Amino acid sequence: xxxxxxxxxxxxxxxxxxxxxxxxxxxxxxxxxxxxxxxxxxxxxxxxxxxxxxxxxxxxxxxxxxxxxxxxxxxxxxxxxxxxxxxxxxxxxxxxxxxxxxxxxxxxxxxxxxxxxxxxxxxxxxxxxxxxxxxxxxxxxxxxxxxxxxxxxxxxxxxxxxxxxxxxxxxxxxxxxxxxxxxxxxxxxxxxxxxxxxxxxxxxxxxxxxxxxx
Numbered sequence: 001x002x003x004x005x006x007x008x009x010x011x012x013x014x015x016x017x018x019x020x021x022x023x024x025x026x027x028x029x030x031x032x033x034x035x036x037x038x039x040x041x042x043x044x045x046x047x048x049x050x051x052x053x054x055x056x057x058x059x060x061x062x063x064x065x066x067x068x069x070x071x072x073x074x075x076x077x078x079x080x081x082x083x084x085x086x087x088x089x090x091x092x093x094x095x096x097x098x099x100x101x102x103x104x105x106x107x108x109x110x111x112x113x114x115x116x117x118x119x120x121x122x123x124x125x126x127x128x129x130x131x132x133x134x135x136x137x138x139x140x141x142x143x144x145x146x147x148x149x150x151x152x153x154x155x156x157x158x159x160x161x162x163x164x165x166x167x168x169x170x171x172x173x174x175x176x177x178x179x180x181x182x183x184x185x186x187x188x189x190x191x192x193x194x195x196x197x198x199x200x201x202x203x204x205x206x207x208x209x210x211x212x213x214x
Contacts, residue, residue: 121146121157124206128161128177135173137165140199157206158187164199167191174202183207 072078125142132139140162147156163173174186188203 124157125159128159131173131176132161132163132165135165135169135176137163137169137173139163159204159206161202161204162199163202164194164197167198170198170200174200177202177204 067076070076070079075081121144125144128142129139141160142162143160145158147158163170165173170191174189178185184204184206186202187205188201190201191198192201
């Protein structure tokens with residue numbers, strides 16, 4: 001006789017309540033054995049999942065805290081926009097400084113052209129003769145005295161001019177000297193009568209000479 005037949009005969013002779021009791025006992029026993037075997041595994045898995053959950057929750061809380069700290073009046077991009085504006089303003093300021101430096105550089109170059117040198121001096125004296133010719137004046141003499149820059153406080157040259165011509169043209173000539181491309185002024189002028197046209201003795205002080213354009 002097989003084990004199954006024996007079990008069948010055994011349970012058939014028992015009351016129904018006894019059979020169910022034995023089934024429950026076997027179920028509890030099997031459950032206990034499964035719990036005993038699987039409990040370490042499930043506990044480790046649970047701990048891992050709880051650790052992952054706590055890590056994710058911490059990350060979420062940190063992100064929410066950061067977003068809250070950078071949000072102004074509901075705008076999360078407030079500081080990004082503000083920084084962008086500051087960068088643009090600094091670029092505008094930098095361009096302004098560059099323009100000022102360019103103008104300063106140009107001014108320095110222009111000031112350097114006022115410095116006395118023989119080439120500028122020669123061109124200036126030629127220009128005096130040309131202005132006299134344009135006013136139909138007869139030039140008798142042009143003389144000059146150069147000054148040491150360290151002791152003359154900027155004065156570089158004194159020019160003495162003796163010329164003859166129409167009175168109105170003599171005045172026009174002196175006016176053109178003061179309006180020429182240089183820092184100069186007529187420091188002394190004496191006009192005396194002559195048989196044909198008056199003769200003028202003019203003293204011109206030069207404080208700087210620029211290159212002359214033809």
